[in-house]
Amino acid sequence: MMKVQRKSSLSARARHSAAAVCALALLGSANIARASDPLPSDPELEAVTLSAPKPSWVFVERGFVVPGNAIYDTDTGKMLGMVEASTLSDLSIDPAGKAYYVSESIWTKGWRGTRQDMITVYDSATLKLKNEIAIPGRILIGGRKFNFVLADEGKTAYVYNLDPASSVNVVDLVKGKFVKKIELAGCASLMPVTGVGFSALCSDGSLATVKVAAAKPEITRSAPFFSATNDPIFDNFGYDGAKQQAVFLTYTGQVFTAKLGATPTISEPFSIQAAAGVSPADTKPLDVHWYPGARQGLAYHLGTGHAYVLMHTGEYWTHKEPGTEIWDLDVAAKKVVRRIPLEHPASAIAITQEANPKLVLSTERGEDGPSALLILDAKTGEQKFMLENSGGGVMRTLEP
Amino acid sequence: MMKVQRKSSLSARARHSAAAVCALALLGSANIARASDPLPSDPELEAVTLSAPKPSWVFVERGFVVPGNAIYDTDTGKMLGMVEASTLSDLSIDPAGKAYYVSESIWTKGWRGTRQDMITVYDSATLKLKNEIAIPGRILIGGRKFNFVLADEGKTAYVYNLDPASSVNVVDLVKGKFVKKIELAGCASLMPVTGVGFSALCSDGSLATVKVAAAKPEITRSAPFFSATNDPIFDNFGYDGAKQQAVFLTYTGQVFTAKLGATPTISEPFSIQAAAGVSPADTKPLDVHWYPGARQGLAYHLGTGHAYVLMHTGEYWTHKEPGTEIWDLDVAAKKVVRRIPLEHPASAIAITQEANPKLVLSTERGEDGPSALLILDAKTGEQKFMLENSGGGVMRTLEP
Amino acid sequence: MKTFNPDAMGEKLLRRFAGGTSRRGILARLGLALVAAPVFPVLPVSRASAAKPDRSPEAKTTFARNAQSKDDTKCDYWRYCAIDGSLCSCCGGAVNRCPPGAEHSPVSWVGTCINPDDGRAYLIAYRDCCGKAYCAKCNCDGTDRETQLYVPQLNNDVIWCFGTTSMEYHCSTAVLVGTA
């Protein structure tokens, strides 16, 4: 740990700059010595190393055909590196900052051969492979934030599986060992619950809570509070591990907050459209309203309790449509405090958990291609960077 | 063989059409019986099967990030299927029409693990995996026609390797076994030579010929006839296995013909530009000329001895530039008989070996994206199909 | 008036693709250990899921109002109201048939689409063709009545290649099962 921390105290950018300064200095002295001297040979350099993950970083799943999680620093707009990953894998960030975990499925011969499911562990400083933890299986879907989640301060991982029975694999990350499989019929999207295990959303409209430690895991379900087929909750919702709270958003724009625990409590919903002073949406196809949507349509800032939601106009059942506006919702106040129009529609939104947060958007079309990364100041909506050819799928940021 | 031939006598398109007719018939009779009857359920259908490869088909390497060889019928403009393949693999077509061979390298864990080099054998009717023939290694490059070639009527395969020593792996396709490795220092791009083995182009400007059967393979070299560093021969050249002839084209547009054999003979070169009545090109960067170029810039029609060459204007060292014109060169007559201007620049060209051949071009920009497949009548230059989102790397056609 | 009933849909699908084989048989084919309930986990939707929303032909979605029945290589073909991925009909297969070398998944997600010719709602099984690399042609994403991961048989992002030799996703078909 100490070693990693020391390495990480000098960030990649700083090293890079230091090297550049050094090279310039060499060049400078060479020029002083004799103006006509040729450029010196480059020194042999080790690969760049990184600091521990920072709140200003965003991890972008690059997509289905070019996998991997590209790391960008929202302070500089630069790509810092990439956490290697297979297609349809999921990333989690070690809260201690020492490792990145990738839950993935790899066949021994590309598209054929023997399937190997594992959690692959990378050192956060070198991004080198540290370990592979075999697991019995996992869902192949990608683009979801809650299929691979860490609990117990990063000591435990829950990996969702669908084969096509649904279950959760419990993994001890300290020992690097699969622990057990918990059947979880009809539920998905895992929220760690401190001292209990995890909760999940279910097809009967309830929230299931699973006590993991019990010899035979106990599953309890809340009363149904939403319709999984008529007005579903987006499975990329907002989750605050520290406060043990989740913010759920439905296709029509109903917002629920859930206080997690052994017996969770779920609030009455309110309409995000009503919170913005416009007409609440419904499920009738022929009506046109503002609707939430996109693949990752909600970014939740834990410090302020604001949810930033991608919204578009249209009819019902357009829940994958990219957003043309960001609505900044103060969840506790039930008030949309700002609407940020977007020049290019966005299919995913994330937020850095900084005191002055930045929004990161995967937009549908930049100047140069179909997918750019847009970095905005969350408070002002001001554009800080537009990174061409850098967009992708789900984006993750470091949480406190 | 008989079974495959019988299956293949009913092509995929014919089966598809037959099924469609059948479905319509069912629907028709239902309509007659009672107009208000709902549509019948679909029958359970096996996967489509294919006929043996036809001269009208083209096999398109899809590219670096989305591998596989897409099969298109140039008669219909339809995709027929795909021969599975890893990144940087090479395809060869069994001249007997029974199999497709893919020379490929696969790691056991995606980008890591144990490397496995093999020739993967697919049944040409079902496109199902038939066999894997392990080989000791192969070059990782892709986009080349002469790194994996079949000889002895499809009984033998030669696989080029660079590790970084260069060598050729000889494989017995009948027995499904690697036979031996032949060191081949400083040469590459393999042309099967009947009853001898193969020839290859060398960095000293010679043509090497390798007698494969000998206990210690004998390598002889022709006198140097081109400059490998100053005016290189494009390694995607023209080759006629039946006539044992190759057509070589250099960066400046010099055309050589080689009569292959134990002692090959190489013609005096002529300039393709002079053959078109324009000024011959040279190697001086500041001069502007018509130059040949692109990744697969020459398509050779065996029946007529015409070479179709992608040409562009520019300076020297622009040999990867896509072509803006196709020059139809009668090689024996040393005469460019037609110049076909292209609306979109093309990075690769292939030709079907039909009596009325069709040119297939991978163009840089279609309506919808960066890479479309253009199918032209080779005689008239008339556009037959423009297939969006279908272009790629090297293209191969069936040879007689 | 027809309403949406995932359980009935599931029963039809079972009849359609399980054929004569028992649920147990399918599970065995899928290589699953038979553990506890639910025995057939493709149908996790509880009968308790109460809401039966109006999904009649009268409540047509944007997709349904603009759908056509002539060209099954286009995203607006009526059966594709909830498809996600490459159309097998563009990849050497057909609307209900895998391209050469690909394998039809025995289970699938489903949709309810309205045929523009007769105005009826039909149950469509979006059976993935598996065991080949992504076809990447004619990519469509219909979202009529498409829901989230906790109702996987109505979610079109899941790779539905269960019980196939390889789980590599190639393309998707839209098999007509019957009236919804």
Place this chain on the structure above:
Amino acid sequence: MKTFNPDAMGEKLLRRFAGGTSRRGILARLGLALVAAPVFPVLPVSRASAAKPDRSPEAKTTFARNAQSKDDTKCDYWRYCAIDGSLCSCCGGAVNRCPPGAEHSPVSWVGTCINPDDGRAYLIAYRDCCGKAYCAKCNCDGTDRETQLYVPQLNNDVIWCFGTTSMEYHCSTAVLVGTA
């Protein structure tokens, strides 16, 4: 006037990257069996290759005439006259340094590029960074004096990841070796 001499380039590269280790050492590191001649196969160019064309600064290519020396994340940066692939400087690395987790190939293809500031020709080693998936950012393809597969050390399409733990291609660097 400097002329192009692949053999001399090769010697420099050997000195540059082999360092104190012998040729034998490098070969061992590459995991190659030591078989017959040529002992170091990175240099298959025979000294017999006669032509010494004019590659002096006076005969500048289009690339060289338009090259800049300020921004190494752009394709027209002077060192990239014969690069092919993603620039490591756009991927978390630098012009001469691998991004985190990638491994520098000890051998490479080479180019001779002209620095616009001093007009000199320099030998550039395009050392691939390996062991990670394709970076796919800032893709460039310089072709000055780039030749074909039978001169592999002057061909920029070959995956130059020899002697690395994994041969997966991530991005390419442009390491300044010395004057050409």
